[in-house]
Amino acid sequence: xxxxxxxxxxxxxxxxxxxxxxxxxxxxxxxxxxxxxxxxxxxxxxxxxxxxxxxxxxxxxxxxxxxxxxxxxxxxxxxxxxxxxxxxxxxxxxxxxxxxxxxxxxxxxxxxxxxxxxxxxxxxxxxxxxxxxxxxxxxxxxxxxxxxxxxxxxxxxxxxxxxxxxxxxxxxxxxxxxxxxxxxxxxxxxxxxxxxxxxxxxxxxxxxxxxxxxxxxxxxxxxxxxxxxx
Amino acid sequence: xxxxxxxxxxxxxxxxxxxxxxxxxxxxxxxxxxxxxxxxxxxxxxxxxxxxxxxxxxxxxxxxxxxxxxxxxxxxxxxxxxxxxxxxxxxxxxxxxxxxxxxxxxxxxxxxxxxxxxxxxxxxxxxxxxxxxxxxxxxxxxxxxxxxxxxxxxxxxxxxxxxxxxxxxxxxxxxxxxxxxxxxxxxxxxxxxxxxx
Numbered sequence: 001x002x003x004x005x006x007x008x009x010x011x012x013x014x015x016x017x018x019x020x021x022x023x024x025x026x027x028x029x030x031x032x033x034x035x036x037x038x039x040x041x042x043x044x045x046x047x048x049x050x051x052x053x054x055x056x057x058x059x060x061x062x063x064x065x066x067x068x069x070x071x072x073x074x075x076x077x078x079x080x081x082x083x084x085x086x087x088x089x090x091x092x093x094x095x096x097x098x099x100x101x102x103x104x105x106x107x108x109x110x111x112x113x114x115x116x117x118x119x120x121x122x123x124x125x126x127x128x129x130x131x132x133x134x135x136x137x138x139x140x141x142x143x144x145x146x147x148x149x150x151x152x153x154x155x156x157x158x159x160x161x162x163x164x165x166x167x168x169x170x171x172x173x174x175x176x177x178x179x180x181x182x183x184x185x186x187x188x189x190x191x192x193x194x195x196x197x198x199x200x201x202x203x204x205x206x207x208x209x210x211x212x213x214x215x216x217x218x219x220x221x222x223x224x225x226x227x228x229x230x
Numbered sequence: 231x232x233x234x235x236x237x238x239x240x241x242x243x244x245x246x247x248x249x250x251x252x253x254x255x256x257x258x259x260x261x262x263x264x265x266x267x268x269x270x271x272x273x274x275x276x277x278x279x280x281x282x283x284x285x286x287x288x289x290x291x292x293x294x295x296x297x298x299x300x301x302x303x304x305x306x307x308x309x310x311x312x313x314x315x316x317x318x319x320x321x322x323x324x325x326x327x328x329x330x331x332x333x334x335x336x337x338x339x340x341x342x343x344x345x346x347x348x349x350x351x352x353x354x355x356x357x358x359x360x361x362x363x364x365x366x367x368x369x370x371x372x373x374x375x376x377x378x379x380x381x382x383x384x385x386x387x388x389x390x391x392x393x394x395x396x397x398x399x400x401x402x403x404x405x406x407x408x409x410x411x412x413x414x415x416x417x418x419x420x421x422x423x424x425x426x427x
Binding site: 024027028029031032071072075076079080082083086087102105106108109110111174177178179180181182183185186187189190191193194 | 250251252253254255256257260302303304305306309310313344345348349352353356395397398401402403404405406408409410412413416
């Protein structure tokens with residue numbers, strides 16, 4: 001039974017509560033780094049590492065952190081791990097470090113990480129929180145990878161730098177640029193809506209609770225996620 | 231000098247618009263752009279916080295972190311400074327300017343974790359801007375954010391009146407509309423280089 005529930009904690013991040021396509025968190029890096037497959041994998045792994053570490057530490061500290069100042073505490077823990085991951089990448093993976101640039105720093109304010117700290121790690125045991133972080137991180141990586149695959153193949157005719165025959169001669173530069181990212185993201189969310197129709201949990205139950213915009217949404221009922229589930 | 235500042239301003243408002251071409255601050259862009267008055271309020275609050283954040287983080291980077299060899303603490307320091315600053319501003323506004331607090335107050339808490347604010351402070355340092363340049367660049371980024379929000383709230387009010395396929399309702403169609411607005415901003419590419427030619 002325990003094994004079963006741990007497994008479901010891990011798996012829900014990948015499918016039914018996919019942070020990008022279902023919870024719609026962390027949109028900024030999703031759009032910004034997915035014009036190349038390499039960048040998407042680098043960002044996915046960096047965010048996964050931060051997510052697992054911060055979930056574990058926040059879960060360990062959950063009885064010490066006072067309720068009223070929990071958000072600043074979470075942010076400090078997350079920023080610390082982001083700095084560690086950033087220095088590690090600078091030393092061992094300099095090409096990915098240069099490719100991601102400022103977006104690596106911005107993992108600090110990625111809503112997925114703060115959202116999971118708020119929604120899950122602050123309330124659950126250490127092992128479950130680490131598993132949740134891993135599941136969510138892998139879900140995030142898969143989402144980034146699927147977007148990057150579409151964008152890089154259509155936009156540059158390559159996959160992770162290797163050229164794809166035939167498509168190479170008919171590339172559409174639009175897809176590697178900003179508008180292409182928004183278009184692909186919109187279509188993919190629509191596709192996921194069709195696939196998970198009726199199965200996915202209501203977004204408002206998850207996305208808003210940990211979303212930094214929640215304070216605003218609750219006061220006026222203006223959340224992009226809410227209106228979809230009327 | 232003035233020429234240089236104008237170039238920085240124009241390029242951050244139009245060409246390198248943070249929301250539409252660098253993807254920073256997408257969450258409030260999608261979440262709060264539904265009504266024109268809210269979009270304007272959020273935009274003005276963001277300009278305000280960006281200017282203050284840059285004014286505070288620039289001296290911290292150069293006179294505290296760099297002087298002490300703590301450059302690697304940039305990320306942690308900046309996010310804490312921004313969070314504290316936003317809280318502080320809210321308290322001050324509430325006490326002394328209740329009218330302004332009423333119109334901007336609701337937007338302030340969500341700006342803390344807005345990646346555009348952290349992004350602009352870090353980019354100002356990375357681009358090696360002087361203090362004046364980084365203030366101008368923050369102003370430009372903020373204005374660009376306001377422009378994008380206001381334009382997009384107009385687009386969204388049109389979307390509300392149209393028939394949309396079931397699975398595209400809500401976020402997907404909003405993202406696709408944002409894609410076209412972003413495409414329109416591509417038309418500005420190149421104007422800054424030729425501004426003084």
